[in-house]
Amino acid sequence: MNSTLINTSNGSPACHDQQSSYEPTSIHSALINEIYDIPMIEISRPLLSILDEDKVRSLMATIQSMDSDQIPPIDVLWYEAPNSGNNYFFSMGGCHRWEAHKRLNLPTIRAKLIRTTLKDLEVYFGSSLSNLA
Numbered sequence: 001m002n003s004t005l006i007n008t009s010n011g012s013p014a015c016h017d018q019q020s021s022y023e024p025t026s027i028h029s030a031l032i033n034e035i036y037d038i039p040m041i042e043i044s045r046p047l048l049s050i051l052d053e054d055k056v057r058s059l060m061a062t063i064q065s066m067d068s069d070q071i072p073p074i075d076v077l078w079y080e081a082p083n084s085g086n087n088y089f090f091s092m093g094g095c096h097r098w099e100a101h102k103r104l105n106l107p108t109i110r111a112k113l114i115r116t117t118l119k120d121l122e123v124y125f126g127s128s129l130s131n132l133a
């Protein structure tokens with residue numbers, strides 16, 4: 001399990017507010033319109049991905065094609081530490097989209113940000129949460 005908590009610089013990432021033709025995504029982000037380009041390096045993924053290789057390769061091809069707007073943004077949990085204002089980003093699903101971006105060495109991934117709390121993050125990280133200052 002990768003439980004490294006990455007501390008990004010203060011301030012929220014810039015919003016693109018893009019429009020594209022993909023279907024609505026998860027129930028968590030269905031009402032969120034803003035889409036951000038989040039640096040891959042700033043997102044922690046605590047869960048192991050179980051991958052379908054054909055799907056990863058197909059997504060890589062789509063990302064590199066003219067149809068890349070057919071790929072919906074992933075959901076990213078966003079925790080902003082109240083005292084420091086530091087931002088922490090976590091991704092649990094979107095395993096195949098994540099892997100495709102990683103293999104293509106893309107610096108960023110399109111994401112919808114879902115604000116989260118320490119209590120919610122405890123489910124995934126347990127005592128590692130003491131790092132979130």
Ligand SMILES: Nc1ncnc2c1ncn2[C@@H]1O[C@H](COP(=O)(O)OP(=O)(O)OP(=O)(O)O)[C@@H](O)[C@H]1O
Nearest residue numbers: 055058059062070071072092093094095096097098
């Ligand atoms: N070539 C493609 N192959 C697979 N999915 C594609 C492709 N092009 C666009 N998509 C879209 O990308 C999204 C992939 O989501 P999907 O739930 O299948 O995988 P994931 O969320 O990245 O991984 P996982 O569900 O395993 O965490 C779907 O909305 C699908 O319609």
